[in-house]
Amino acid sequence: MFIVIANVGFSSARRISIRCDKEIRDFRGEQITAMEIFRRLEFMPPGKRIRIFVNSFAAYLKARQPLRPKFTVTYFDRRQRKQIDVITHNLAVFRGIVTSDEKAYERTLS
Secondary structure, eight states, rough: OOOEEEESSSSSSEEEEEESSHHHHHBBBBBBSSSSSHHEEEETTTOOOOEOOOOOOOHHHHOOOOSOOOEEEEEEEETOOOEEEEEOOOOGGGGOOOOOOHHHHHHHHO
């Protein structure tokens, strides 16, 4: 499972900040949503993607991580207009979809 920061627009985004209403921790137990990249990303060209590994979904569930995190993305467009997008995810819909790799990982945790 990854958190992906992506510019899906047609122009660059500047001074990007991302806030999450819940704490999300990675496989080491460190709070991902507190990383500096979420506080202030200066520039992101169109089509750019940054993938941040969180954990396998099975391990994420086992650690009782949030299933409905809400992300508020604030950025400035090329005309210096402030934009705000709120994205709520429902990760619960992925329960039951477990890959063979996750099954093997689960066996190592037991």
